[in-house]
Each structure stands twice: as C-alpha cells, then as structure tokens.
Amino acid sequence: MRKLYHYWLCPFSRKTRVLLAEKKIAFEPIIIKPWEIPGSFYSLNPEGLPPVFIDDDGKNIANAYPICEYLEEVYFEPSFLGKMSAQRAETRRLVAWFDEKFYGEVTHNLVYEKVLRRKMGQGGPDSAIIRTGNANIHDHLEYVAWLSDRRNWLAGDDFSLADITAAAHFSCIDYLGDVPWDKHPAAKLWYARVKSRPSFREILADVVLGLAPSPHYRDLDF
C-alpha cells in the first residue's frame, strides 16, 4: 500500500494529497507533526519534514517538488502540468509563485505564527508578523482574480498543479478564517470551483487537533 506522511496544515502536504486524489492513486495517510518528528522519520526525509510519499514498490520520495514531478512522470495520465512545454512552464511558474512567494509572504506568517510557533516551543505568536501576512494576502487574491478573469483556470484552459498548489495554500489560511473572500469575489469564485472537486473532499474534512476550522471552511457555498 502506498503511504503519504503528511501534516494537516502543511500546504506542501496538502498539494500532494490533492494531486494523488486527482490521479486516483490510493494511499494510506500518516500524520507527521512538525513538533514531534520521530527519529526514524529522518531516514525517510533527512530534512525531517512532511510530505514523504512511499510508492507501492517501496520507492521513497521526499519533499513536495520531487513528489509532484515524480507523480507526473510515473502516473502521467491525466497530466496536471500540461502537455506542451510552454504550458508546463506556465504551470510551474505559478506553482513556484505560491510555494515560494505566497508561502513566504502569507502561509508561513499566518500558519507558523498562529499554530506552529507555540507547539514548536518558540514562544507565542508575533502579532506584527500576523498583520503582515494578513496585509500581503490581498495582492495574491487580486492576482488570482486577474488570472481567473483571463483564463478558465489559473494556468490556462485546464485545471492544473497551479490550481492545486494555490488552493493548498489558501485552504490552510481559510482553515484559520483569514482569507478575506468577501473583498475578492472573483478569487472566491475560483476557490469555490476548486472546493467542489472530489479531490478536495479530504482536505475539507480535516480537523487539526485542538483547533476547529473557521465556520465556512467546509461550505461549498460560502
């Protein structure tokens, strides 16, 4: 049985969960809490972080970037990068936008400060950092709206790893109730379409121990 070591509010774990679901690849999910990494886990990923995917032949793939590229190479139909090289480059540009820029400007500021910092014994949340994360999210919602206005999905005609990656990040922030959807109706429409996909069901069913999701987190009509 394939396995995925993941953590609920880790956007990199979430994107691999959704990509696996889109490709209809069944797996056993195993929770890895970033503040309680078992020593044995370092042999699966020397960085000591989820996600790690174990394929049914025992292949051990660590980190979301190698996992997603591996799934696209080995389980190539359907493809979520696209067929043509220009399309694949555009999809990957947006994947990097959310995994690097959005993560640094929003996800890390909010998820780390509000949830992980205390668990990891690094003290209480820093309200200035949380304010920065809350301020930064608007530009990204505008960018999603701008793209949605010009394209069917973020990277072009088809639902892609760009949508999966963006939604993985937004969904972590939405769990905390910190996405100002009402101020960005076009971005909200895009997210509603992602939410309604069967691949997103498990994400919406997540319950982080000791932290209830925001009231609208699960609603498809929010």
Next chain:
Amino acid sequence: MRKLYHYWLCPFSRKTRVLLAEKKIAFEPIIIKPWEIPGSFYSLNPEGLPPVFIDDDGKNIANAYPICEYLEEVYFEPSFLGKMSAQRAETRRLVAWFDEKFYGEVTHNLVYEKVLRRKMGQGGPDSAIIRTGNANIHDHLEYVAWLSDRRNWLAGDDFSLADITAAAHFSCIDYLGDVPWDKHPAAKLWYARVKSRPSFREILADVVLGLAPSPHYRDLDF
C-alpha cells in the same frame, strides 16, 4: 539568440547559467538588478525577479524551477536529473534542500543582508541575521561532506542539478568570503571539483559592481 536575464549574486540565476553551460546552450546574458527592475520586465516575469530565459523561438520561461525543468525536457541530452525515477527524485530532493532550506537559512541571510538590503532601500545590514547565516552554514557543509563521503557526486554517481544548485548557492557566499572551507575539507574537495568544470568559468569571472570577490573566489586551488 537565446537570452537569460540574471543577476550576479542570485543563486537561482547562477544555477540556470551553469545548467545552460553544461548543456552547451549559448545565450546572451542580460543583467537585471533586483533594486532596479525595469517596468517592462514584469511582462517577462510578473514576480519581477531574475532569472528569465527566452528561448530562440521566443518562449519566455520565468523562475529557476520552470527553467531547469524546461531545459531538461526540451534539451534532454545530457540529463542532469538522471534517467531513472528514483534518481530523479533524489536529485530533486537535494535541489529543494539547497533552494529552500539552504537559501532560507544561509544565502538569504548573508547575500540579502550584506549586499541587497541597502541597495533596495531597506536600511543597513542586521548583524544578528548575518551571524545566524554564518552559524547555519556549518550543518550544510557537514551534509555536503557526508554525501561526498558516500557518493561520487551529491545525488549519486553522476554530476547533477543537485551539484549545480548547491554550488550556485555556495558560490554566492564564497564571493563574500563567508564559506569556512578550512573547517570542512571534504566539502571543500567537492567544491573544488565543481569549480574546475568549464561550466563554472563564467560564474568565477563575475564581478559585482562595487564589490570585489573574496581573494580565493576564483582560485581552483584554494
């Protein structure tokens, strides 16, 4: 003529320059200074950062991750990811190690604080952040030594994008004179082998305006 928009001390630009050189793909280099991004550049990369690669058919690829994957797909011989899926996953794991972990713990702390912060009008360097960068680099040098002890190159038998990525980051820090090579002789041997490759010549010839490289930066026998 192919073009690469890059900045000298940007590790992401450097890795694309070395990968292009390893694949013997000629290009016209164009300098983009992160503190003087021309407005027109945003149409090439909405994130407003180098690197951006323009292929000879006009295809516009932004961000190092899409560029490297594009070059591997379109100019696939020789491959610097490897042939088999497990090897490709291991190469990409180490690429992510240096582009995410090393960048966050070392490169950004040193290059941004020592060179870019003032240029970008963000005030003077923060000595606490520089100290953190200087402290963090030791673990990474030990990891390079550990890998070099067990493998011919970082990701396995062959020189790969993992070596290119790691060397791109180390070379930026080495330009500043901040790699404590003498304390990590096995890592130094690995870097000396990378430095001696023809693909690295242009990197070693770099002169950042107003900032001379460390005395040993160019020496193959340092």
